[in-house]
Amino acid sequence: MFDNIDNLKVHFGNFKTFKVINKKPFGKLEIDFLNSLSENIFNNREAKKYSDIISYGFWIRKENLNKIKKKYHIEENKIGLGNIFHISPSNVPINFAYSFTIGMLTGNSNMIRLPSKNFDQIKLFFKILKKLSSKKKFKEILTRNIFFQYDSTNDLITKKLSMISDGRIVWGGDETSKKLRFTETKARTKDIFLTDRYSFSLIVSKEFNKLKNNKLSSFINNFYNDAFFMDQNACTSPHLIVWKGMKKDNIKAQEIFWKNLADITKKKYSLDLFYSVKKFNDICDDILIHDNLETYNNYENLIYRVKIKKLKKNLSELRKSFGYFYEYEINNLNKIKDFIDEKIQTITYYGLNKKILLKFVYENKIRGIDRIVPVGLAHEMSFFWDGYDLETHMTRKIDAK
Numbered sequence: 444m445f446d447n448i449d450n451l452k453v454h455f456g457n458f459k460t461f462k463v464i465n466k467k468p469f470g471k472l473e474i475d476f477l478n479s480l481s482e483n484i485f486n487n488r489e490a491k492k493y494s495d496i497i498s499y500g501f502w503i504r505k506e507n508l509n510k511i512k513k514k515y516h517i518e519e520n521k522i523g524l525g526n527i528f529h530i531s532p533s534n535v536p537i538n539f540a541y542s543f544t545i546g547m548l549t550g551n552s553n554m555i556r557l558p559s560k561n562f563d564q565i566k567l568f569f570k571i572l573k574k575l576s577s578k579k580k581f582k583e584i585l586t587r588n589i590f591f592q593y594d595s596t597n598d599l600i601t602k603k604l605s606m607i608s609d610g611r612i613v614w615g616g617d618e619t620s621k622k623l624r625f626t627e628t629k630a631r632t633k634d635i636f637l638t639d640r641y642s643f644s645l646i647v648s649k650e651f652n653k654l655k656n657n658k659l660s661s662f663i664n665n666f667y668n669d670a671f672f673m674d675q676n677a678c679t680s681p682h683l684i685v686w687k688g689m690k691k692d693n694i695k696a697q698e699i700f701w702k703n704l705a706d707i708t709k710k711k712y713s714l715d716l717f718y719s720v721k722k723f724n725d726i727c728d729d730i731l732i733h734d735n736l737e738t739y740n741n742y743e744n745l746i747y748r749v750k751i752k753k754l755k756k757n758l759s760e761l762r763k764s765f766g767y768f769y770e771y772e773i774n775n776l777n778k779i780k781d782f783i784d785e786k787i788q789t790i791t792y793y794g795l796n797k798k799i800l801l802k803f804v805y806e807n808k809i810r811g812i813d814r815i816v817p818v819g820l821a822h823e824m825s826f827f828w829d830g831y832d833l834e835t836h837m838t839r840k841i842d843a844k
Contacts, residue, residue, distance in 0.1 A: 450593055450594060450597060450600070451591055451592075451593045451600055452591060452592045452593065453589060453590070453591045454557065454565075454569050454590045454591060454592065455569055455572060455573065455576075455585075455588070455589065455590040456585060456586075456588055456589030456590060456591075457585075457589065458589060460585075460586055461552070461554075461586065461587070461589050462552065462586045462587050463525050463526040463552045463587070463609075464552050464583070464586075464587045465522050465523035465524060465525045465550055465551060465552070465609075466522065466523055466550035466551075467519075467521065467522055467523075467550055468512075468515070468521055468522075468523065468548060468549045468550045468834065468838055469508070469511075469512040469515070469548055470550065472580075472581075472583065472584075473547050473548055473584075474505055474508050474509070474512075474548075475505070475580075476575070476581050476584050477503040477505075477508060477544060477547075477548075478503065478504060478505035478508070479575055479578075479581075480500070480503060480571065480572065480575055481500045481501070481503045481504045481505075483571045483574065483575055484496060484497065484499070484500030484571060485497075485500055487567070487571055489567055490567060490571070493537075493563070493564050493567070494668075494672060495536060495537040495564060495672065495673070496537060496564050496567065496568065498822070499537055499540050499541065502541070502544075502824055503544060508548070511548075511826060515826070515834055520840060520841040520842075520843050521550075521838045521839070521840050521841070522550055522838060522839060522841065523549050523550025523551035523552075523837065523838055523839075524549075524551055524609040524610045524633060524837055524838060524839055525551060525552065525609035525610070526551065526552045526553075526554065526607060526608050526609050526610075527546045527551045527552070527553050527554070527608065527609065527610045527611070527612060527837060528554050528556070528604050528605060528608035528610070528611045528612075529542045529543060529546060529553060529554065529555040529556060529611075529612050529614075530556050530611070530612070530613045530614060530615060530619070530623070531555065531556060531557055531558050531614055531615075532558065532614040532615045532616075533558045533559060533560065533595075533615070534558075534673075534676045534677075535558075535614075535673060535676065535677055536558065536562035536563075536564040536565060537562075537564050537565075537568070538614055539555050539556075539557050539558070539565075539590070540568060541824050542555065542612060542614065543555050543588065543590070545612075545826060545833050545834075545837065546612070546837060547584075547588065549833070549834055549837040549838050550838060551609075551610070551837060552587035552588065553587070553588045553589070554589050554591075554604055554608070555588070555589070555590045555591070556591060556592070556593070556595075556604075557590055557591065557592045558592075559592060559594070559595060569590070595619070598626070601623070601626055602626055602627055605623075605626050605627065605628045605632070606627060606628060606629060607629075608628060608629070608632055609629070609631070609632060609633070610632060610633040610634070610635070610836070610837055611623070611628070611632060611633075611634050611635070612634075612635045612637070612833075612837070613634070613635065613636050613637065613638075614637045615637075615638070615639075616638070616639045617638050617639050620636040620638045623636070624636070633836060633837075635831055635833070635836050635837075637678075637828060637829045637831075638829075639678065639786075640678035640679075640759075640786060640787070640788030640789075640813075640829065641678070641682065641758065641759035641762060641786045641787055641788060642678065642679050642680060642681055642682070642787070642788050642789035642790070642791070642814075642821065643681050643682060643683035643684065643685060643758075643787070643789075643790060643791075644666070644669070644681040644683070644684045644685065644790070644791045644792070644793075644818060645685045645687060645790055645791070645792045645793075645795075645800075646684060646685070646686055646687065646696070646700075646792070646793045646794060646818070647687045647688055647793065647794025647795050648686050648687065648688030648689070648692035648693045648695070648696035648697075648794075649688050649689070649692045649696075649794070650793065650794030650795070651696045651699075651700065651793060651794055652692060652695055652696050652699070659699070659703065660703075660707075662793065662818065662819075663700070663703045663704055663707055664707060664819075665817075665818050665819025666681075666704065666791075666818050666819070667704065667707050667708065667711065668819060668821075668822075669681055669791055669818060669819060669820075669821035669822065670766070670768070671708065671711075671712055671766065672821075672822055673822065674718075674764050674765050674766075675762075675763065675764040675765065675766070675767070676764055677821075677822060678788050678789075679788065679789045679814070679821045679822050680821065680822075681768075681789075681791055681821060682761055682762045682763065682767075682768065682769060683758070683761050683768070683769045683770065683771065684768055684769070684770045684771075685770070685771050685772075685773060685779060686770065686771070686772045686773070687772075687773050687774065687775075687776070687794075687795075688772075688774065689774065690772070693772050697770070701740070701742065701746070701748055704746060705742040705743070705745060705746055708742075708745045708746055708766065709743065709745060712745060712766070714744060714745055715765075718765040718766070719744045721764070721765060722744065722747050722763070722765055722766065722767050723744075725747070725763050725767055726739060726741070726747055726749070726767075729749060735751050735752050735753060735755065736749060736750070736751060736752070737750040737751060737752045738750045745766055746766045746767075746768065747763075747766065747767045747768065748768055748770065749767070749768065749769050749770070750769075750770050750771070751769055751770070751771050753771075754771055754778075754779060754782045755782070756782065756784075758782045758783065758784070758786070758787065759784075759786040759787070776799075776800075776803050777807070780803070780807045780809065783809050783810070783811045783812060784810055784811050785810045785811045786811060787811030787812050788811070788812070788813050788814060788829060789812075789813070789814040789815075789816065789821060790812055790814070790815050790816075791816055791817065791818045791819075791820070791821050792815065792816075792817060792818065793817065793818045797815050800812075800815045801815065813828075813829050813830040
């Protein structure tokens with residue numbers, strides 16, 4: 444069926460030998476393969492240059508995968524859907540690897556469309572993967588997984604792949620998802636659309652001000668990773684910082700926070716000229732277009748900090764990248780309840796209990812917020828994502844009486 448498809452570049456696997464095999468989730472072969480992949484990543488000198496590849500390697504360790512398996516209490520009568528078509532986002536280099544991993548661990552064969560941009564991380568991933576897949580014991584992995592690129596505007600290829608898919612998982616913008624909803628599929632194909640989302644941080648000033656020395660450094664490093672790990676391009680990246688507390692506590696916390704964040708950014712972040720120009724243009728736009736700016740600060744072009752007077756609807760429009768942050772102050776959580784819509788994905792928090800935030804969501808019938816995690820865990824991958832249980836959506840349960 445695929446022999447005559449033009450403009451499709453295969454990086455790993457072969458459509459001629461591709462097999463659809465559905466298995467029980469969390470099989471020994473798959474866990475052993477991923478653990479070996481993890482070991483190969485950690486033993487690769489080049490991989491150490493890319494924190495996203497290292498984070499992925501850490502996530503696929505056997506110890507972690509067995510914890511996930513135990514958490515799900517995998518039932519005997521569950522089996523993978525069959526063939527999953529994965530559509531990766533264009534702006535996150537290594538997201539495709541997580542999607543592939545989840546698809547494989549849930550007992551499926553996988554067709555993975557890679558980002559159109561040839562990120563260095565992708566090239567390195569396949570260099571490591573090809574070396575590992577040559578081992579005889581992992582031969583099956585080669586036959587049931589295929590990675591490729593093609594022009595996303597090529598609707599013919601998308602349709603052909605969709606028509607042989609038992610499930611599709613789409614990571615991308617709203618327009619991509621809208622378009623794919625109308626692409627023809629088999630009648631029983633299950634779709635998961637993980638669309639464009641927005642995230643912010645909530646910090647209790649009084650508790651933050653108690654942080655000293657190593658604990659303060661650890662917190663700042665955690666926030667740095669949340670924000671700069673993907674240059675604020677991921678849906679999980681914080682764009683807005685909400686400070687909760689009395690005015691005097693907020694002022695003190697902000698002074699400490701921004702100074703320390705600027706210091707660590709200066710040491711760790713590589714400032715590209717393009718990033719600097721873009722942030723300068725963004726602040727000019729904010730000054731000229733919006734009437735909601737209270738103050739703004741520039742920390743050697745590494746960080747732009749913009750304090751806003753009040754929140755407005757469409758909170759997700761407060762979105763920039765490469766170290767551009769908005770901030771807002773509240774003394775009561777209810778001050779933000781009317782601005783959280785279904786676009787809001789993740790709240791990273793510090794200084795209050797997660798139970799308080801869950802209560803806030805339930806009592807106010809909040810339509811958004813699918814993840815509530817401590818600062819530092821913004822990008823931690825999970826089988827629960829955007830409110831979906833991916834293990835359930837990518838398997839079927841056999842009702843046997």
